[in-house]
Amino acid sequence: MKKRGKKYIELLNKIDKSKLYSKEDAIKLLKETNLCNFDASVELAIKLNIDTKKADQQIRGATVLPNGIGKNKKVVVLAKGEQAEAAKKALADYVGENDLIEKIEKEKWLDFDVLIATPEMMPALSKIGKFLGPKVLMPNPKTGTVTTEVKKAVEDVKKGRIEYRTDSYGIIHVIMGKVSFDEQKLLENLIYFIELTLKNKPSTIKGVYVKSISVSTTMGPSIKIDINSFDK
Numbered sequence: 001m002k003k004r005g006k007k008y009i010e011l012l013n014k015i016d017k018s019k020l021y022s023k024e025d026a027i028k029l030l031k032e033t034n035l036c037n038f039d040a041s042v043e044l045a046i047k048l049n050i051d052t053k054k055a056d057q058q059i060r061g062a063t064v065l066p067n068g069i070g071k072n073k074k075v076v077v078l079a080k081g082e083q084a085e086a087a088k089k090a091l092a093d094y095v096g097e098n099d100l101i102e103k104i105e106k107e108k109w110l111d112f113d114v115l116i117a118t119p120e121m122m123p124a125l126s127k128i129g130k131f132l133g134p135k136v137l138m139p140n141p142k143t144g145t146v147t148t149e150v151k152k153a154v155e156d157v158k159k160g161r162i163e164y165r166t167d168s169y170g171i172i173h174v175i176m177g178k179v180s181f182d183e184q185k186l187l188e189n190l191i192y193f194i195e196l197t198l199k200n201k202p203s204t205i206k207g208v209y210v211k212s213i214s215v216s217t218t219m220g221p222s223i224k225i226d227i228n229s230f231d232k
Helices: 006-012 023-032 081-089 098-107 119-135 150-159 183-199 227-231
Strands: 041-048 060-064 075-078 094-096 114-117 161-165 171-178 210-217 223-225
Touching: 023 183, 023 210, 023 223, 023 227, 041 183, 060 150, 060 183, 075 081, 075 098, 075 150, 081 094, 081 150, 094 098, 098 119, 114 119, 114 150, 150 161, 161 171, 171 183, 183 210, 183 227
Parallel strands: 075 094, 075 114
Antiparallel strands: 041 171, 041 210, 060 161, 210 223
């Protein structure tokens, strides 16, 4: 078992692990239990009552949180002609065609956070799908990263768009902001994403859909939230 430091134990003692906190109290406590001396990320974990082996119960998508996530992501765009020009005007960090695909393939170049491609670039990109896939960088229509609306896609990422998907345990992990955000901004991001998750409930799921919700800061202790507090 990993040994925790004295400061972590002190912060952990502020949290009642048997309690489900209201969303407001959880955000307040979150800021009080930040372990880092830097502007830590705020992480959200939602455990869903789904069978991830069933295709119709796999939750995946992308969205722009109301207040962003406080991080400027590096964006690569694979496009030609007018779409490439649109990407440059939208301030994509790198824009290219086969030259960038070759760079990724030969140099194992991954100095970016998001890869956006037009449909016409996908056949050439597919040859390095096995390399990009495990790193969750392969463009996908479901997350809006395979698109003909390149300008909007780049702008959304720069605004703080996040991609989300359930892991093999039925849990969604996302970044929902920074500790430096005020409580209201964190609350707005949290409420928005919970409501989005509820809207994405598969029609085949009966009974309880959201099993648990928790938030934490980078390296900080987890705080459980009462799902019923979102009804208020």
